[in-house]
Amino acid sequence: MSLEISAHESIREMYKKLKEDGMTNLWDRWAAQEQIRCKSFCAKGLSCQFCSNGPCRIIPGKLERGTCGMDGDGMAIRYMLLRNAMGLSTYTYHAREVAKTLIATGEGKTPFKISDTVKLRDFAAKLGLNPNSPVDHLAVDLGRYILSAINSDSNASLKTVEVFATPGRIAVWKRLGILPGGPANEQIDAISHCLTNVDGDYVSLAKTAMRLALSCIYGSLIPLEYGQDILFGTPKPHRMNFDFGILDPSYVNIVVNGHEPFVGIAS
Ligand code: SF4
Numbered sequence: 001m002s003l004e005i006s007a008h009e010s011i012r013e014m015y016k017k018l019k020e021d022g023m024t025n026l027w028d029r030w031a032a033q034e035q036i037r038c039k040s041f042c043a044k045g046l047s048c049q050f051c052s053n054g055p056c057r058i059i060p061g062k063l064e065r066g067t068c069g070m071d072g073d074g075m076a077i078r079y080m081l082l083r084n085a086m087g088l089s090t091y092t093y094h095a096r097e098v099a100k101t102l103i104a105t106g107e108g109k110t111p112f113k114i115s116d117t118v119k120l121r122d123f124a125a126k127l128g129l130n131p132n133s134p135v136d137h138l139a140v141d142l143g144r145y146i147l148s149a150i151n152s153d154s155n156a157s158l159k160t161v162e163v164f165a166t167p168g169r170i171a172v173w174k175r176l177g178i179l180p181g182g183p184a185n186e187q188i189d190a191i192s193h194c195l196t197n198v199d200g201d202y203v204s205l206a207k208t209a210m211r212l213a214l215s216c217i218y219g220s221l222i223p224l225e226y227g228q229d230i231l232f233g234t235p236k237p238h239r240m241n242f243d244f245g246i247l248d249p250s251y252v253n254i255v256v257n258g259h260e261p262f263v264g265i266a267s
Contacts, residue, residue: 010243045076051196073202078194081209085190088216092150092183094260095220098227099146101262105231106139111266114139115233123226126163139230146223152182154189160218173214178207180215187212232265 005015005027018025041047046058048066056066058075065071070078105112114120114135120142125131129141149158157179161170173179180186190212193199199208229235 044072045079046072048075048078050078050194053196068196068200070196070200071202074200074205077202077205077209081190081205081212082194084209084212084216085187085194088183088187088190088212088220091216091220091224092187095146095183095224095227096150097260097262098224098231099143099150101231102139102143102146102227106136106143108136112231114230116230119226119234120230123230127159142227142230146227149219149223150182151184152219154181154185154215156181158182158215158218160222161214164218164222176207176210178211178214180211180218183215183219186215186219228261232261 005012015025015027037043038047041057046060047055048057048070049055051068053067056068056070056075058064058066058072060072066075101110101112104110105114117135120135120138121131124133124138124142127142127145129138129145131138133141149160152158158181161173161179165173170179190208193205193208199205
């Protein structure tokens with residue numbers, strides 16, 4: 001194949017080993033797909049299979065709308081919005097696990113203990129909880145707060161936006177109508193926009209995608225990062241050996257590691 005696997009020797013070595021072992025891999029799969037990829041429609045977002053009146057394709061200048069009336073701009077951003085929705089779901093799933101783990105830990109039902117009590121009290125105070133409660137009670141209160149914020153109405157803006165966003169950004173988001181509520185309800189609203197004939201306007205769909213992104217960050221990502229630091233300790237620089245094939249000894253390399261550590265830390 002002509003595809004350059006990687007500039008990094010360890011990645012090339014891994015690819016060679018995969019080939020020797022007869023294993024399928026992403027480089028070969030990508031190259032094979034590239035041969036047959038639909039460049040006129042699919043790669044440009046100018047096709048749609050969302051309902052039984054399709055599939056539809058857009059040919060600029062000739063066939064400007066799908067059966068339902070959706071144009072190419074609308075089709076492309078609607079796919080983008082649904083990709084955002086998948087991202088929001090996975091972050092919110094993660095945030096929900098953190099919230100439930102905080103509650104279970106405060107109730108003494110996990111092998112964990114609250115590691116960063118300073119961060120717990122600081123975050124709780126920012127959210128209007130009583131920071132002077134006993135640590136275990138406060139962990140339960142915080143977990144419940146995160147769960148209720150995830151499920152809060154999309155008409156009421158999130159407290160975490162007020163706490164963490166700058167006034168200038170909040171004013172812009174208000175003006176655009178994208179100040180978000182809880183991720184679970186924003187998700188319901190956003191996916192409803194994607195149903196055939198509900199929203200055919202690419203600007204409206206793009207604003208919905210931005211609103212979803214803000215809800216994801218402020219309703220799920222920030223609470224889950226705080227929650228994990230509170231549970232397992234705020235990360236500090238430390239030495240370790242690994243090779244992702246992305247480090248260069250002549251630069252300062254910063255690698256952020258995280259995601260869902262529950263099982264790893266418990267075992
Ligand atoms: S939603 Fe509209 S563009 Fe998509 S398949 Fe149905 S009719 Fe065609």
